[in-house]
Amino acid sequence: AQSVTQPDIHITVSEGASLELRCNYSYxxxxxxxxxxxxxxxxxxxxxxxxxxxxxxxxIKGFEAEFKRSQSSFNLRKPSVHWSDAAEYFCAVGETNFxxxxxxxxxxxxxxxxx
Amino acid sequence: xxxVIQSPRHEVTEMGQEVTLRCKPISGHNSxxxxxxxxxxxxxxxxxxxxxxxxDDSGMPEDRFSAKMPNASFSTLKIQPSExxxxxxxxxxxSLGSRTxxxxxxxxxxxxxx
Numbered sequence: 001a002q003s004v005t006q007p008d009i010h011i012t013v014s015e016g017a018s019l020e021l022r023c024n025y026s027y028x029x030x031x032x033x034x035x036x037x038x039x040x041x042x043x044x045x046x047x048x049x050x051x052x053x054x055x056x057x058x059x060i061k062g063f064e065a066e067f068k069r070s071q072s073s074f075n076l077r078k079p080s081v082h083w084s085d086a087a088e089y090f091c092a093v094g095e096t097n098f099x100x101x102x103x104x105x106x107x108x109x110x111x112x113x114x115x
Numbered sequence: 116x117x118x119v120i121q122s123p124r125h126e127v128t129e130m131g132q133e134v135t136l137r138c139k140p141i142s143g144h145n146s147x148x149x150x151x152x153x154x155x156x157x158x159x160x161x162x163x164x165x166x167x168x169x170x171d172d173s174g175m176p177e178d179r180f181s182a183k184m185p186n187a188s189f190s191t192l193k194i195q196p197s198e199x200x201x202x203x204x205x206x207x208x209x210s211l212g213s214r215t216x217x218x219x220x221x222x223x224x225x226x227x228x229x
Contacts, residue, residue, distance in 0.1 A: 049216055103218065
């Protein structure tokens with residue numbers, strides 16, 4: 001069965017600093033990978049996704065992620081964070097047998113932004 | 116456009132009572148998902164419908180939980196009888212079913228069972 005590990009439970013970053021959130025996956029086939037963001041009291045919103053092709057994918061709100069098969073990783077990055085980026089971030093892997101709609105989520109990384 | 120609509124947003128009930136959570140997916144979406152979010156277990160997929168048919172209910176914790184989707188615009192998740200360990204935020208999500216992997220989530224129903 002597929003699984004996703006987000007090793008960092010909580011990260012604090014200064015506004016304007018760069019950000020990298022780690023994600024490692026375990027999946028036998030070619031993974032379909034996603035990053036979702038959850039603001040307090042809200043549901044999740046898709047930031048970006050990787051299906052195939054270019055291993056560096058761009059998403060909304062200035063985020064990008066890089067797929068590295070050799071490291072089984074799909075880390076999320078942003079060059080300069082804004083206070084509004086404070087939220088919880090979830091990495092997920094899609095199960096291709098279910099049309100990539102059945103997602104397994106990691107436990108999330110809570111991002112705090114300090115002035 | 117209206118997103119996924121869930122009701123109630125908050126529910127407080129006593130152990131043993133029946134709880135019904137409701138979801139209206141985005142119009143035109145073919146797939147609907149119920150997730151449960153807790154601090155201990157994170158986000159867990161409970162059940163997944165495609166074209167109103169349950170495709171995978173392996174995440175439903177036990178017989179006390181049941182879900183229905185009588186038509187394309189409505190789904191319910193029922194817990195009977197409820198227990199304190201069912202306290203969680205329950206999310207409904209829908210998607211186009213076009214293998215995009217993009218799920219649209221509702222704002223969730225926070226359930227507290229006393």
